Every structure is written in structure tokens, then in C-alpha cells.
Amino acid sequence: MGEILVLVDHIDGEVKKAGLELLTLARSLGEPSAVWIGEGLDAGRPVLAEHGAAKVYAADAALNEYVTAPRAELLARLVADKAPAAVLVSATPENKEVAGRLAVRLGSGVLTDVVAVDADLVAEHSIFGGAMRSRSKVASGTPVIAVRPNSVAVQPSPAAAEVEQVAVELSEAAKGARVLERVVQEKGERPELTEAGIVVSGGRGVGNAENFAVIERLADSLGAAVGASRAATDAGWYPHAFQVGQTGKTVAPQLYVAVGISGAIQHRAGMQTSKTIVAVNKDAEAPIFDLVDYGVVGDLFQVVPQLTEEIEKRK
Amino acid sequence: MNIVVLVKQVPDTATERKLSAADSTLDRASADGVINELDEYAIEEGLRLKEAHGGEVTILTMGPDQASDSIRKALSMGADKAVHLVDDALHGSDAVQTSYALAQVLKKIGFDLAVLGSESTDARTGVLAAALAERLGVPQLSLASKVEIDGSTVRIQRITDYGYDRVEGSLPAVLSVVEKINEPRYPSFKGIMAAKKKPVEKLSLADAGIDPALVGLAGATTQVVDFADAPPREAGTVVKDEGDGGAKLAEFLAAKKFV
Ligand SMILES: Cc1cc2nc3c(=O)[nH]c(=O)nc-3n(C[C@H](O)[C@H](O)[C@H](O)COP(=O)(O)OP(=O)(O)OC[C@H]3O[C@@H](n4cnc5c(N)ncnc54)[C@H](O)[C@@H]3O)c2cc1C
Numbered sequence: 270m271g272e273i274l275v276l277v278d279h280i281d282g283e284v285k286k287a288g289l290e291l292l293t294l295a296r297s298l299g300e301p302s303a304v305w306i307g308e309g310l311d312a313g314r315p316v317l318a319e320h321g322a323a324k325v326y327a328a329d330a331a332l333n334e335y336v337t338a339p340r341a342e343l344l345a346r347l348v349a350d351k352a353p354a355a356v357l358v359s360a361t362p363e364n365k366e367v368a369g370r371l372a373v374r375l376g377s378g379v380l381t382d383v384v385a386v387d388a389d390l391v392a393e394h395s396i397f398g399g400a401m402r403s404r405s406k407v408a409s410g411t412p413v414i415a416v417r418p419n420s421v422a423v424q425p426s427p428a429a430a431e432v433e434q435v436a437v438e439l440s441e442a443a444k445g446a447r448v449l450e451r452v453v454q455e456k457g458e459r460p461e462l463t464e465a466g467i468v469v470s471g472g473r474g475v476g477n478a479e480n481f482a483v484i485e486r487l488a489d490s491l492g493a494a495v496g497a498s499r500a501a502t503d504a505g506w507y508p509h510a511f512q513v514g515q516t517g518k519t520v521a522p523q524l525y526v527a528v529g530i531s532g533a534i535q536h537r538a539g540m541q542t543s544k545t546i547v548a549v550n551k552d553a554e555a556p557i558f559d560l561v562d563y564g565v566v567g568d569l570f571q572v573v574p575q576l577t578e579e580i581e582k583r584k
Numbered sequence: 585m586n587i588v589v590l591v592k593q594v595p596d597t598a599t600e601r602k603l604s605a606a607d608s609t610l611d612r613a614s615a616d617g618v619i620n621e622l623d624e625y626a627i628e629e630g631l632r633l634k635e636a637h638g639g640e641v642t643i644l645t646m647g648p649d650q651a652s653d654s655i656r657k658a659l660s661m662g663a664d665k666a667v668h669l670v671d672d673a674l675h676g677s678d679a680v681q682t683s684y685a686l687a688q689v690l691k692k693i694g695f696d697l698a699v700l701g702s703e704s705t706d707a708r709t710g711v712l713a714a715a716l717a718e719r720l721g722v723p724q725l726s727l728a729s730k731v732e733i734d735g736s737t738v739r740i741q742r743i744t745d746y747g748y749d750r751v752e753g754s755l756p757a758v759l760s761v762v763e764k765i766n767e768p769r770y771p772s773f774k775g776i777m778a779a780k781k782k783p784v785e786k787l788s789l790a791d792a793g794i795d796p797a798l799v800g801l802a803g804a805t806t807q808v809v810d811f812a813d814a815p816p817r818e819a820g821t822v823v824k825d826e827g828d829g830g831a832k833l834a835e836f837l838a839a840k841k842f843v
Pocket residue numbers: 471472473474475497498499500501512513514515516517518528529530531532533534535536539549550551552555567568569570621622763
């Protein structure tokens with residue numbers, strides 16, 4: 270079986286769940302090799318080993334000083350040296366850009382936002398806001414595939430995770446867009462939005478920033494991440510990093526709870542593939558109710574605190 | 585400053601969209617074509633940068649004949665002129681091929697700043713800005729929620745997973761913008777009238793120096809194998825809160841083992 274390169278995202282050595290999903294998926298396609306950029310490999314390596322990475326290609330943190338291009342150049346170098354059967358990345362906006370640049374460099378095709386990949390590297394997409402499923406394959410060059418987080422159930426399977434340092438001489442063009450500063454807005458203890466098994470989102474119906482405490486309390490009772498509609502992030506009630514939807518994050522949790530959200534098409538584009546959807550909205554006509562498995566027509570300030578209390582009682 | 589805004593015509597997201605049974609490409613004939621709504625922010629930003637720094641705004645569209653409606657709308661918002669890459673041989677081009685074709689046009693017409701939307705609402709690949717920067721060898725200043733230009737230096741706030749990065753590069757550059765960046769203007773009556781007289785240059789593959797072997801369905805780098813309607817969601821239960829709505833929802837969640 271061929272080698273499968275997996276770009277593993279991590280924060281200072283803490284591997285993102287999406288990376289473990291990719292390693293799990295890669296095992297069904299070939300032999301996974303993790304690609305690790307930056308510090309923290311001492312902490313990350315045991316986790317990569319536990320999830321089936323036969324090899325780990327480790328590269329310098331300096332690659333993160335510029336926007337996406339250095340990462341594409343690193344992956345292109347590895348594709349040239351190792352001739353893998355495919356390259357997998359998680360479908361964050363940033364990684365999709367890496368994938369696009371890489372495909373151009375390799376002269377191959379790129380598939381983004383896929384929800385499944387079979388052993389023949391045929392990838393499945395959920396398109397038009399979830400109304401259709403299509404299956405596609407890359408027809409030329411080494412396939413570059415960006416997989417939507419939460420599409421694969423993580424399964425451990427031990428492997429060697431043998432580390433090989435790799436270096437890449439960056440082109441001048443790759444240094445064109447320099448990162449001056451990183452500003453972290455996503456705060457707190459809660460699970461990451463795109464990785465969470467449960468997401469509780471609040472919309473305009475929540476009314477103001479203080480009232481988001483109602484959403485947070487429900488989220489905490491469920492061990493969930495908090496999300497928000499654009500109406501709520503634009504109003505400044507919750508940071509933009511938490512926006513769910515077409516121009517925010519795409520989430521596909523086991524359970525999505527929409528509170529005070531009407532269900533505009535741009536919002537649905539980011540949550541429609543959630544497995545179970547429930548909503549609380551005082552307007553019985555709100556389009557979100559077309560999507561729900563269970564919906565409550567009522568005032569969120571009555572319904573949600575009662576729900577949170579019931580959940581706490583059942584624990 | 586020579587500003588080129590890349591604008592795509594897409595089927596209206598509010599209408600039902602389909603793939604064509606014949607060749608699995610987007611059925612553009614069956615849906616109303618509109619400007620990709622995320623590109624309206626790119627047009628607006630292009631116009632604001634022109635207003636602040638001088639120069640000209642050119643709209644660049646690759647697409648079939650009917651895309652000229654979207655081009656007119658972009659011109660009526662205030663762009664100066666347009667270039668329309670239109671050739672039957674382009675039908676079925678995928679993201680990588682589209683980036684090649686548009687890069688060839690950009691090289692031919694020249695640019696200081698190429699401005700894009702963050703993604704198209706139909707294909708939703710979100711790769712074009714990066715792919716163009718790669719092909720053109722210029723800085724990728726993408727996913728910007730804020731742009732400042734100072735001489736030939738461009739600084740942006742780039743939206744990231746965790747917040748934003750401050751990023752700097754120099755012109756010429758590729759810029760893509762997110763919807764937080766501005767509020768697109770509506771075309772005025774005067775703008776609509778003026779747009780009718782603005783020049784739209786049509787380019788064929790040959791005009792733009794595009795190798796026909798590298799675009800179109802036959803040479804696509806990706807292929808659709810098959811497609812089908814997603815299984816419909818089973819109709820759910822919707823109850824009216826009679827004072828016990830929260831408790832009922834908790835029961836549902838418990839039955840589903842979420843609690
Ligand atoms: C280019 C573009 C991109 C966009 N991208 C996104 C995106 O990524 N994500 C996104 O979410 N939107 C996006 N939008 C915006 C989208 O079109 C909607 O405007 C937005 O989703 C509405 O947010 P909302 O549902 O919170 O607000 P509203 O549509 O105003 O709905 C609020 C709902 O709350 C209910 N409500 C009010 N008070 C209560 C109460 N006390 N109890 C219970 N219910 C109550 C109301 O009945 C109503 O249904 C985008 C729009 C554009 C043009």
C-alpha cells in the first residue's frame with residue numbers, strides 16, 4: 270500500500286482532533302505519514318504513534334512565518350521525495366489554501382470539503398447545502414484532498430511514528446506575505462467548535478452579549494462548544510471566530526442546538542450536515558424548523574434555562 | 585493603482601441548484617444567475633481602494649455569455665470597465681484549471697491588486713486566491729477583514745481559526761476579502777445608466793494565450809464519478825412550549841443518549 274501524507278494541525282504540540290481523524294482515514298487508504306510543522310513534537314509524537322502514523326516528517330516552525338506558501342512548498346518537496354499515493358489535510362480555510370497551492374505546484378487536482386474517501390480515493394461531497402451528494406476523484410497527479418473535520422470517527426492503532434527531520438529551501442515568492450502578529454480571540458476551556466461532538470449556537474434572539482451566558486450554561490451542561498450566527502457576531506455579542514455558516518465555520522457535530530436562530534441559507538450552509546439538529550425559536554415559521562429532529566416553539570429565556578436544569582438533574 | 589476584481593456568476597443560492605445529468609457539471613441554465621454574493625464585498629473594497637488611492641477598477645469574469653448580466657451589475661456599482669473571458673472550451677473547468685485561465689488573463693491585462701471574494705457559493709472551494717498567488721508568484725493576502733495600503737505596502741487582518749493574523753506584503757498582490765470588511769453599495773440609477781456605456785472586452789482562449797488542453801471538462805484534474813439527492817431528512821417533531829418545553833427537549837436528548 271502506498272504512503273499517505275497527512276498534514277497534522279496542532280497547537281504547541283497538542284494535536285487537533287481533525288489530525289487524528291485524518292490518520293484514521295489514511296489507514297484505510299495506505300500507510301499514514303504525519304507531516305508536523307513547528308515545535309511540540311515531543312508531546313505530539315506519542316499521540317501520532319497511537320493513531321497509526323508510521324512516520325513523522327518534522328519541519329521547522331519558521332514555515333509558519335508566512336501565509337500558506339511555505340507549507341505548500343514543504344508538502345511539494347515531500348511529494349517529490351516520497352511519491353505518496355495522496356495528501357490529506359483538514360478542510361479549514363487556511364488548509365484549503367495550502368491544498369490549492371500544492372495542487373498547482375504538483376499539477377494535480379484538489380478536492381476540498383470532502384466528507385468521505387474510499388479505498389480507491391473516490392471522495393464524497395455534500396453539496397448545495399446538503400441537498401445532494403456527489404462523488405469525485407482526482408484525475409491527474411497526486412490527489413490533494415481536504416477533509417471536513419468531524420467526518421471520520423477516530424480509532425487508535427499503534428505504529429512506530431519514526432521521526433525524520435525535513436528541511437525545505439523556501440522560494441522568494443513563498444515569503445511574499447509575512448505574518449507580523451497572531452491575535453488569538455478564541456478563548457476558554459470549551460471544546461473547539463469544528464471538533465466538538467455537540468454545538469450550541471445562539472443568534473439574534475439572544476438579544477445581547479450578556480445573555481450569551483444562557484447559551485454558555487447550556488453548552489457547559491452538555492460539554493458542548495458555543496457557536497453563533499452572523500447576526501450575533503456582527504452585533505459584537507460573540508467573537509467572529511465562533512460564527513457558524515457559509516462565511517464562518519462549517520460544523521458537523523453529532524448534535525447541533527440552534528437557539529434564537531432563524532436558519533437563513535448562509536447559516537444552514539455551515540451546520541446542515543449535523544447528525545441531529547434541535548432548535549428553540551419563538552417563531553413557528555422560522556426556516557430552522559424545516560431541519561430539526563426536535564424543535565420547541567417558545568421563548569428561549571424560558572425554555573433554555575429549564576433545559577439546562579433538566580440536564581443537570583439527569584447527570 | 586490598477587485594481588482587478590474577480591467576479592463570478594453563480595446560480596442564486598435561494599433557488600434549487602442541480603447538476604446536469606449529461607456531464608455532471610453545474611446546470612447553469614436551470615437557475616437564475618447572480619453575482620456570487622461574496623464577490624460584492626470584493627467589488628466594494630476595490631472601489632473604496634480606488635477612491636482612496638486613485639486608479640481604475642476592472643472587473644474580470646470567466647463564464648458563459650449570460651455572465652454579462654453580472655458584469656453589468658458590477659459596472660453599475662462603479663467599476664470602470666470589464667474583461668470577460670468567454671469560450672465554450674472553458675466549460676467544465678475545475679478549480680486548478682480556472683486558476684490557470686484567470687492567471688493567464690491577469691498576466692495579459694496586468695494588475696497591481698487582484699481582489700477576490702473568499703469563496704464562490706456554488707463550488708465553495710475557496711482555493712482560487714491562493715492558487716492565483718502561487719501561479720503569479722505574488723503575495724497571497726487572503727481572507728482579509730481589513731486592508732490598508734501605504735505606498736506599495738499592503739497590510740491586512742487575515743481571519744484565522746483562532747482570531748486573526750496581521751499580515752504584510754507588497755504590490756502587486758492577490759487580495760481576498762471576507763464579508764466583515766464592508767457593506768457593499770447598491771447601484772444608483774446613474775450608475776446603472778452609466779454602466780451601459782462602459783467597455784466590456786471579450787476574450788477567447790486564443791486572445792488570452794490559454795492552452796485549450798489545460799482547461800475544460802476533457803482535461804479536468806478532477807472528475808465527478810456520480811451524484812444523487814441526499815436522503816431527505818426525516819420530518820422532526822416540533823412542539824409548542826406550554827411551560828414544559830425545556831423538559832421535553834431534555835427528554836428527547838436523553839432518549840438520543842446526549843444526556
Ligand atoms: C455574504 C453573506 C454571508 C453570510 N454568512 C453567514 C454565516 O456564515 N453565518 C450566519 O449565521 N449567517 C450568515 N449570513 C447572514 C444570514 O443571511 C442571516 O442574516 C443570519 O444568519 C441571521 O442570524 P439569526 O438567525 O441569528 O438572526 P434572525 O434571522 O434575525 O433570527 C433571529 C431568530 O430569533 C428568534 N427569536 C427572537 N427572540 C427570541 C426569543 N426570546 N426566544 C426564541 N427565539 C427568539 C426569532 O424568531 C428569529 O427567528 C450571511 C449573509 C451574507 C449576505
